[in-house]
Amino acid sequence: QVQLVESGGGLVQAGGSLRLSCAASGRTFIWSRMGWFRQAPGKEREFVAALWWSAANVYYADYADSVRGRFTIAKDNAKITVNLQMNSLKPEDTAVYYCAAGRSSASASMTSNYDYWGQGTQVTVAS
16 A cells, blocks of 8 residues: 655635645655656646656656746655655645556556545645
């Protein structure tokens, strides 16, 4: 069994920062990629950021164009968590943010390439 639990969401003013965390438990050794997605009301779930690693512990990251330079994804191996540091937040960043994990080496930006999902955490950016 695999569980992903997000935390750190909340209400912030535009220009502010939040840090989301995704705590993983269970068979964490079976996946090699974790990602963050978000879904705003009335919109499809969209890719935000992903982090994957090789057997040699070389890490790679990718970001959606809309967040590149403002968001940073990082993994805390000691705690088996993946964090998403979000700076310079904008009202259009308002959404429910979901953590995901998977084993696929296919496109990191597609929801279908992830096997496990958290329940989501709400991020609201006020203008």
